[in-house]
Amino acid sequence: MAERTIHTTAAAMISAFDAHRPPEREIIEDCVHCGFCLPTCPTWLLWGEEMDSPRGRINLMKLATDGEIGLSPQVRGHFDACLGCMACVTACPSGVRYDQLIEATRPQLERNTPRPLGDRIYRALIFSLFPHPRRMRFMLPLLWLYQKSGARRVVRSRWLQQRLPARLLAMEAVLPPVRLRRRGALSFALTTETPDAAPRTRVGVLLGCVQRVFFDEVNAATVRVLATEGYEVVPVASQGCCGALSIHAGREHEGLRYARRLIDAFEAARPDAIAVNVAGCGSVLKEYGHLLRDDPAYAGRAATFSAKVRDISELLASQPPRAPRHPIAARVAYHDACHLRHGQGITRQPRELLRQIPGLDIAEPAEADICCGSAGVYNLLAPEPAAQLGQRKAANILATRPDALVAANPGCLLQIASSLAQQGHPLPTFHPIELLDASIRGVPLAGLPMTSSHVE
Amino acid sequence: MTDTTASPAVAHTPTIPAITPRIVAELRAMLGDDGVITEMAELRTYESDGLASYRATPGVVVLPTSTEQVRDVVRLCAREGIPFVPRGSGTGLSGGALPTPGCVLIALSRMRQILAVDLPNQRVIVQPGVINLHVTQRVAPAGYYSAPDPSSQQVCSIGGNIAENSGGAHCLKYGFTVNHVLGMRVVLANGEVADLGGFAVDLPGYDLPGIFVGSEGTLGIATEIILRIVRKPEAVVTALAAFPHTDAAGQAVSDIIAGGVLPAAIEIMDRLSIAAAEAAVHAGYPESAGAVLLVELDGVQPEVAEQSAQVEAFCRAAGATEWRLARTDEERALMWKGRKSAFAAAGRISPNYIVQDGVIPRTALSAVLREIEALGARYGLRVANVFHAGDGNLHPLVLYDERDEGAFERAEALAGEILRTCVASGGSITGEHGVGMDKRGYMPVMFSEADMATHQLLRCALDPERLANPEKVYPTPRLCGETPGVYRPHPLETAGIAERF
Numbered sequence A: 001m002a003e004r005t006i007h008t009t010a011a012a013m014i015s016a017f018d019a020h021r022p023p024e025r026e027i028i029e030d031c032v033h034c035g036f037c038l039p040t041c042p043t044w045l046l047w048g049e050e051m052d053s054p055r056g057r058i059n060l061m062k063l064a065t066d067g068e069i070g071l072s073p074q075v076r077g078h079f080d081a082c083l084g085c086m087a088c089v090t091a092c093p094s095g096v097r098y099d100q101l102i103e104a105t106r107p108q109l110e111r112n113t114p115r116p117l118g119d120r121i122y123r124a125l126i127f128s129l130f131p132h133p134r135r136m137r138f139m140l141p142l143l144w145l146y147q148k149s150g151a152r153r154v155v156r157s158r159w160l161q162q163r164l165p166a167r168l169l170a171m172e173a174v175l176p177p178v179r180l181r182r183r184g185a186l187s188f189a190l191t192t193e194t195p196d197a198a199p200r201t202r203v204g205v206l207l208g209c210v211q212r213v214f215f216d217e218v219n220a221a222t223v224r225v226l227a228t229e230g231y232e233v234v235p236v237a238s239q240g241c242c243g244a245l246s247i248h249a250g251r252e253h254e255g256l257r258y259a260r261r262l263i264d265a266f267e268a269a270r271p272d273a274i275a276v277n278v279a280g281c282g283s284v285l286k287e288y289g290h291l292l293r294d295d296p297a298y299a300g301r302a303a304t305f306s307a308k309v310r311d312i313s314e315l316l317a318s319q320p321p322r323a324p325r326h327p328i329a330a331r332v333a334y335h336d337a338c339h340l341r342h343g344q345g346i347t348r349q350p351r352e353l354l355r356q357i358p359g360l361d362i363a364e365p366a367e368a369d370i371c372c373g374s375a376g377v378y379n380l381l382a383p384e385p386a387a388q389l390g391q392r393k394a395a396n397i398l399a400t401r402p403d404a405l406v407a408a409n410p411g412c413l414l415q416i417a418s419s420l421a422q423q424g425h426p427l428p429t430f431h432p433i434e435l436l437d438a439s440i441r442g443v444p445l446a447g448l449p450m451t452s453s454h455v456e
Numbered sequence B: 001m002t003d004t005t006a007s008p009a010v011a012h013t014p015t016i017p018a019i020t021p022r023i024v025a026e027l028r029a030m031l032g033d034d035g036v037i038t039e040m041a042e043l044r045t046y047e048s049d050g051l052a053s054y055r056a057t058p059g060v061v062v063l064p065t066s067t068e069q070v071r072d073v074v075r076l077c078a079r080e081g082i083p084f085v086p087r088g089s090g091t092g093l094s095g096g097a098l099p100t101p102g103c104v105l106i107a108l109s110r111m112r113q114i115l116a117v118d119l120p121n122q123r124v125i126v127q128p129g130v131i132n133l134h135v136t137q138r139v140a141p142a143g144y145y146s147a148p149d150p151s152s153q154q155v156c157s158i159g160g161n162i163a164e165n166s167g168g169a170h171c172l173k174y175g176f177t178v179n180h181v182l183g184m185r186v187v188l189a190n191g192e193v194a195d196l197g198g199f200a201v202d203l204p205g206y207d208l209p210g211i212f213v214g215s216e217g218t219l220g221i222a223t224e225i226i227l228r229i230v231r232k233p234e235a236v237v238t239a240l241a242a243f244p245h246t247d248a249a250g251q252a253v254s255d256i257i258a259g260g261v262l263p264a265a266i267e268i269m270d271r272l273s274i275a276a277a278e279a280a281v282h283a284g285y286p287e288s289a290g291a292v293l294l295v296e297l298d299g300v301q302p303e304v305a306e307q308s309a310q311v312e313a314f315c316r317a318a319g320a321t322e323w324r325l326a327r328t329d330e331e332r333a334l335m336w337k338g339r340k341s342a343f344a345a346a347g348r349i350s351p352n353y354i355v356q357d358g359v360i361p362r363t364a365l366s367a368v369l370r371e372i373e374a375l376g377a378r379y380g381l382r383v384a385n386v387f388h389a390g391d392g393n394l395h396p397l398v399l400y401d402e403r404d405e406g407a408f409e410r411a412e413a414l415a416g417e418i419l420r421t422c423v424a425s426g427g428s429i430t431g432e433h434g435v436g437m438d439k440r441g442y443m444p445v446m447f448s449e450a451d452m453a454t455h456q457l458l459r460c461a462l463d464p465e466r467l468a469n470p471e472k473v474y475p476t477p478r479l480c481g482e483t484p485g486v487y488r489p490h491p492l493e494t495a496g497i498a499e500r501f
């Protein structure tokens, strides 16, 4: 017979979570089981299963908290499958902080549910590479060689595609085209850019890891736009990874170590604002205060730090534009990175900046609230669902018939570009700041051929 | 409302055969490994629907993708004598999709294809797992929409809508789900596939779709549904009127309808639900108002303009302190979003709450609201009110904090008293959320023994073995063939009911 939950003896049972920051029962109990979050959840869209929906995952947390289920590998699988896109947080009318729940659950699983050896090695590999720009840059010549020699064609041949592990292929598929000159591209951040007119604010720019290695031109554009718009860009030397990838994967210890170091680095430069051009990094930076709340040495400093963090679009849209914009006659599809749209609630500002560009036509693809499957390193860890989501996203984007794709996160750009290419419709991809920079400077954008004739 | 003691259902239902490895193997052969869930932790995520205060674990969950798969699963259930329970998106508020312990739970969430769109004839064919709003999204570019719009339309499934005969704000003018279903393919409880209704309207013979709609999964499973779609009106006006008190808002509703205006929708929210909706979605409702009336008028331009002026006059005469028109589609969407989030947003103003659903004659509105207020005061609990004012469908939200000793029991008792008030005023125990598990004990309040026996005859004709969602809708499930014609409540149930009435 149906049993009533209200007065179960659950409290007396022992939680499957350990005592170090388990997901909070009060937050779990905020969920009223209405299901409003289901249709925005990418995994529910893919599989239609309750345990791979936000409501189901919260239910699993509740059952584990009540000690009614253990943290089996099977249960962990449902949390691993969560992209952390936070679309459910935006959708929830009851204000359930699923972001805090999943952030508390992942490290618990890392500690309490050991992974098989192969998985451990693969994860160790990812996390010893991506948060380390220097190591990544070291690999660039190898990648360049791989792409220029015939090797890539061999790997992409049907025969090998059927035989190589899916995860390896996933990593290969999202590799951006490598240009060797990128190797030198860290220097600009070390020079101060001072605007002509009275500076608005002192801004430190986060360089990011993947961003700095593969998309250094985005950082360069960020600094140029800030300077022309009247911000004083201060160099922040020796900045490392922000820890976003690690924290989103439940590697709490490692992630917090990065966070502390980054706080140290920025404190030394004394910026008034910290500008971030990577959505995923930005949302973690804004959470440092929460993440380091129990660290007596850092709690206060982390909160101060987080209060200064602004997405680049947020910062620029807060002031009227100064420099004139030149036209770019192109139709671009704007994709909301989840960590901007859901993680930081930023949807208006990037569109506002793009609308400042004369001639630019901004298309809004369907299913804007659904993740593209990139989700940090998710596409490397769970390539199949990631690829399905990427295809779905690419199809929605192509339906708007754009000349280019614009998004504020390198992961999204790599993921969607790879899906577009697989559908036989590659598109040039840009960060919004690159368009703004090109428009301010009046230079054509590479890969956007039709702009050259229009931009004087 | 809730069965607090041993259940009469258990007393009467023969023990359910176990889901043996042989049965699981057979299911896997039908649906693939991926379509059968047996792991305990996973099964437990299917314990409840939108009414989370009930829970029970299914024996197995299956995820079919076609009519044939549903048919095969139901045939297996029939052969083995295992009850099955259909489930759509699991947003039901009466425990309709609550598993019968050990049952085969048939989740239709993978049957979500829109099979055909026939714009010239204004109909679509959908699988049952298709989300209500997705139908409208699909046909909107061509200027059509699907009219039934439950507040949960962003997530609830067409199958669930059919089973509950769901309605929403716009049902005053356009009717409930039943008015929009032309026909459907169903898998009956014995595993036979039947087509009910069809493409033509008003088919000869019994109105079989009419019987199936609202049956809450007790007559079988709908697997393909022919739905009507309607043209978007030429003009739409959405207005918000603020009143100092719900009485005045109720008066305005009576005046508007008596004045010959039939709005597409007319909704009232009281002070507490305004606060909840504001906290959740910042719809811009006047927070100081005692009640907000949302009115939507649609039709041809001149008519809508004229009606809008009339409605404004009625509202002002009834004491409206503010009258505001949505100027853009975004503003309109936001006005509705506040209303549609109201239930789920009640969590913002209270740790726990019970969503009640009752119907009263429109003319009794003020009297019943006052009575609810008095009841709330007597029980020491707050009651927020949201309602489809046009058809007298009330949704009182009884707010409580389960941490307070005995609060849940008091809230439940109060929710029960509210229903009794509705019935006494000439109304009904449910407007759109269905009976399910939650309200089956109230059926005898509405129906005589002879009425109930007639229901039972129909049910037995289609499901003699009582396998389709067996515990729901009717109190004491009797075996078919047992004392026909006379309804005899089970002693336990009599005790349970007696406690409440």
Ligand SMILES: Cc1cc2nc3c(=O)[nH]c(=O)nc-3n(C[C@H](O)[C@H](O)[C@H](O)COP(=O)(O)OP(=O)(O)OC[C@H]3O[C@@H](n4cnc5c(N)ncnc54)[C@H](O)[C@@H]3O)c2cc1C
Binding pocket: A033, A034, A035, B049, B050, B085, B086, B087, B088, B089, B090, B091, B092, B093, B095, B096, B097, B108, B128, B149, B150, B151, B152, B155, B156, B157, B158, B159, B160, B161, B162, B163, B164, B165, B166, B167, B168, B169, B216, B217, B218, B220, B221, B222, B223, B343, B344, B432, B433, B436, B469
């Ligand atoms: C916040 C909130 C607001 C709501 N607002 C409204 C509202 O305004 N109006 C309204 O009417 N309802 C409302 N509801 C209730 C609920 O959304 C509806 O009853 C909805 O139709 C249920 O659909 P579902 O797909 O979630 O069905 P479920 O809850 O999964 O199932 C409901 C019933 O349908 C049966 N069923 C499901 N699919 C089938 C099928 N294919 N064939 C046969 N039987 C089937 C189940 O066995 C069960 O008895 C609301 C619910 C919530 C949580």
Ligand code: SF4
Binding pocket: A040, A041, A042, A043, A044, A053, A054, A057, A081, A082, A083, A084, A085, A086, A087, A088, A089, A098
């Ligand atoms: S974060 Fe994204 S993937 Fe995870 S439960 Fe929420 S909506 Fe689903």
Ligand code: SF4
Binding pocket: A030, A031, A032, A033, A034, A035, A036, A037, A038, A054, A055, A058, A088, A091, A092, A093, A094, A095, A096, B344
């Ligand atoms: S929308 Fe919020 S309250 Fe509703 S099920 Fe999802 S998390 Fe729970």
